[in-house]
Amino acid sequence: MSELNGKVIVVTGGASGIGREASLQLSAKGATIVVADFNEEGAKKVVSEIEAQGGTAAAYKVDVSNGDEIKALIDFTAEKFGTFSGIFNNAGIGLVKPFLEMDPASYHRVIDVDQHSVYYGMYYGAKKMVELGVKGTIVNTASIYGTIAAVGSFNYNAAKAAVVMMSKSGALELAEHGIRVVGVAPGFINTPILGEDEAAKKFLAEQHMRGELIEPEKVASAVTFLFTDAASAINGTTLPVDDGFLSFKTK
Structure with missing residues (x-):
């Protein structure tokens, strides 16, 4: 594939x-990737996988x-x-605590x-695109918790709700430069951030329509699509990748 x-x-x-x-x-679709992370060794390992x-x-x-x-x-x-075409503002953390703590x-x-x-990535990324004359794409990782509240997640809820709005507002302001801004809102993803409590993971999985945790590659597939020309009409919105959570949550 060579779409990118x-x-x-x-x-x-x-x-x-x-x-x-x-x-x-x-990378599999042809893009050159800069793998950015605080975990430099982990980033280098991914680079090796890409090169392989x-x-x-x-x-x-x-x-x-x-x-x-981020500017650097x-x-x-x-x-x-020699150029800069887009950024996936994906890095994030969680820190669950009751509000009064x-x-x-x-x-x-x-x-x-x-x-x-996300602001830094959008701001410095868009500035560079304008400087280079590139009509690029910015994708931001929001969350289902950018739309609904969750106990112990006041900080996370606030941050992800901001990402949803920044994606809308950024798209509006950058449209004149041909820069597209979209978000993705993952549900509960099967990564180590969920911890090792199998009962807790089972409960989270049951929030989805299929009753399963979402594998990270499913979110990545949506993100990859959003960077392609086939998604050029998707702009200023945040795409749920949540297996129906926001539409059909019952627990």
């Missing part, structure tokens, strides 16, 4: 989970909560590969990583 030949795409949180799968799938399947990629260590580091990441990408440090940590990093 010539495209250079940054994937934050690319060392594992959805980010790893997206890096592999985007015949793709081109580079690893980059980044703290996504630091705007200067974008600059590195454009300088190394959610001290300012706990609140700001999640906001900094899950919300502010």
Whole structure:
């Protein structure tokens, strides 16, 4: 497949989970990938996987909560590969606490990583695209919890709701430059972030229509599609990848 030949795409949180799968799938369609993650060794491993399947990629260590580091990441990408076509703002964390135990440090940590990093990726990414004359694509990872509330997730709910609106507002403002902005809202994904409690994972799985956790490659497939020209009419919206959770949740 060569739908993304010539495209250079940054994937934050690319060392594992959805980010790893997206890096592999985007590469398989011809894109050059910069795998950006705080876990540099993990990012390098994904690069090796991409190269083993015949793709081109580079690893980059980044703290996504630091705007200067995101700017440097974008600059590195454009300088190394000669262009910059898009960014998947995917890096994120969770920190579950009851609201009355959610001290300012706990609140700001999640906001900094899950919300502010998306702004930095959009801002510096769009600036670079305009500078280069590239009509690119920005995809942001939101969540089902950007739409509904969950106990213990005040910070996460706030951050992901902001990502939904930033995707809408960014698309509106950047349309004149030919830059498209979309979001994805995953349901409960089968990654280590869910922990090892099998009963808890079973409960989460049962929230989906099929009663199963969603594998990260399913979200990555949606993300990869959103970067292609076939998705050019999808703009300013956030696509649920939740197996019906937001439409049919009963528990």
